[in-house]
Amino acid sequence: MLPTIALAALALAPAVQAVPHHKRIEPITSPHGVYKRCGAVSRYYGQHTADWDTYQTGDWLNNWWNSHSSLMGNNTGGFSGAFGQWAMGNPDWSCRDDGSDSDCDLSLCDNRVLNNRGQDIRNTYYILESVNRLHTYFIGIGEAFTTAALGAALSKDSWATTFYTDKDDKSVTALKEALNAVATIVGIGASFAGLAGPLTGAVAGAGSALMGGANGATSSIVGQHTDDSFQKSADLGGLLGTIVTDSLKSFTTANNQLMGGQSYSNADIRTYISGGAFLEYEGVDKNAVTDAMTNMLIGTSVNQLYRTQKVFVMGGGACGDNQGIGSGPQEAVVCRDGKAWYLYYWQENDVISTTSHQWGWVASPPGADSLGQSEYSGVTVEDIINSSLDAYNVAGYGYNADTAKSRAEDAITNAWANPGSEGAAWEGIFTIPVCDIGAAVDADYQDKEYILQPYGHDSRPVWCGAICGGDAQKTKDFISAANMDGFESPKHLCDQDPGY
Structure with a gap:
């Protein structure tokens, strides 16, 4: 018979938790909660x-x-x-x-x-x-x-x-x-x-x-x-x-x-x-x-x-807009920290025209309507915007494969994020060029009420000024990153060349 002290120690030992299925360890409790003699390891x-x-x-x-x-x-x-x-x-x-x-x-x-x-x-x-x-x-x-x-x-x-x-x-x-x-x-x-x-x-x-x-x-x-x-x-x-x-x-x-x-x-x-x-x-x-x-x-x-x-993210004004810089497409918006961001595609005119349609218009990017459903159900427009914003905030338009590798390693090593849990929304999965037009709210740009436009065949934004961050170089860099170098559409109504 075990000494009384030993029996008391066994009775007070913690309850046993379930172990994963891959282990083959014998159960060590009886229906009465008394430990089976499994040894000290138990x-x-x-x-x-x-x-x-x-x-x-x-x-x-x-x-x-x-x-x-x-x-x-x-x-x-x-x-x-x-x-x-x-x-x-x-x-x-x-x-x-x-x-x-x-x-x-x-x-x-x-x-x-x-x-x-x-x-x-x-x-x-x-x-x-x-x-x-x-x-x-x-x-x-x-x-x-x-x-x-x-x-x-x-x-x-x-x-x-x-x-x-x-x-x-x-x-x-x-x-x-x-x-x-x-x-x-x-x-x-x-x-x-x-x-x-x-x-x-x-x-x-x-x-x-x-x-x-x-x-x-x-x-x-x-x-x-x-x-x-x-x-x-x-x-x-x-x-x-x-x-x-x-x-x-x-x-x-x-x-x-x-x-x-x-x-x-x-x-x-x-x-x-x-x-x-x-x-x-x-x-x-x-x-x-x-x-x-x-x-x-x-x-x-x-x-x-x-x-x-010509796919890009534009925003930086207040959520809900109404700040004199136009209104973006509500079907493709993310509101972050009180600012609204929109996903755009500049559709070039695909027919010969002498009207204003020759300049093209803004629309939903190709295939965006397929995202979030069926075989693309795990990738959404919101993921594109959030991932691109995070990448832009880290490295501007220079976020590349090396940046992605070092950032993911840093997130895991220093435990500030778990990239896998974020899926397609993780920083740098998308690197769509971003233009922050928040500074345009207080700027004196010609036709600035047309900077943001909803999607549509008649939606032709007008960008007469350094619309990205109020900075001419940032705007030039954005235009280049968005594949719009030499592209006249956004400035065709400007009285003066906006400098990009």
Whole structure:
């Protein structure tokens, strides 16, 4: 019979939380709430991410790593095999991605080796749990990314017929720029899959490793497609899907190298599980990751098509307008911080005319009416405006693939945003040129009441002045970014050349 004190201690122990389905740990409570004799390790089930740092698990792992280099070197499984041997008496705990369903299982109840580790039991269990769940992450992300690749291959040749009406076919070669963004998007998806909740400083190092590893894995695959040419009828979605699918081979390599104790993309497994990032990890939310990845890939592709045409964002006046600078299209508006922003496309006249129609008019961008529904349901006009505004506020008209990469890495590393959770609205997925006309409210511009116009065949804006920020150079830069250099339409009624 157990001593009274021991029975009391067991009765007061915390209730056991459910464990993920991938684990095979025996239940340790009876219907009466009394612990089954699972051993001391059962005290640490139901752990929290914060416990990792509270009990200095990172430092403990570093000390173990440095003290057991020979054990790691002699075990064919490297780190995971050596740690499994030391912690559980299982030298075959390789956690490799080799098709096995059981090579990373945890069967800890009544494990005599683990329960005889004394003061090391807690940290040992935290490491075992984190490694197990990191392995689950790699398995799950492979499935999610495969689905995302299929989702990206949506449109076949409808990319052109839906989102492109420009008369200059050669400009579609700019779609090759879409490739430069793919690695960053895959990196964002990988981080989102591992850290789907709000990012915190404690797990930022792990998030950075997840993104960096995925980015590196995909970059090499993207490089193999640098000579692919895009024509208007190119199957852009299929190509992007192929790149994402091919990158999965590198994720398998990442899992195996990390489990073996090697570095992958300049980080070993200690960084990947740092901060307790995987201590409470419940597996990849495949639907969420698939949606985020697909929407970002679609958004990037639409952005590149729009960037070859006269598509722009204009606003900066009060929400609701009525400030003497005209009124924009209410079907394509975002109100942010008390200011209204509109998405525009300058439709050039497509018929011979000697009337004012020869100057064209403002309309909804090609395909915008398809967004937010059906195969494009995860990308909206509001996403285009918000993403473009955020990109403009960071880098003006110079936001490029390098900026996107560094900003996403900074957001994850310093835990100020989780890009994956924002999907197509994330900064830089869209980089549509922005013109802030707020300064025009108090300016004395000719016909300034026509700066903003609703959509329509009779809507022909008039821009007689430095309309963007009240600055001539900013206005020139906007005109150039919006593909309107040498374009007379917005100034054809001006008594004097406005200087752009």
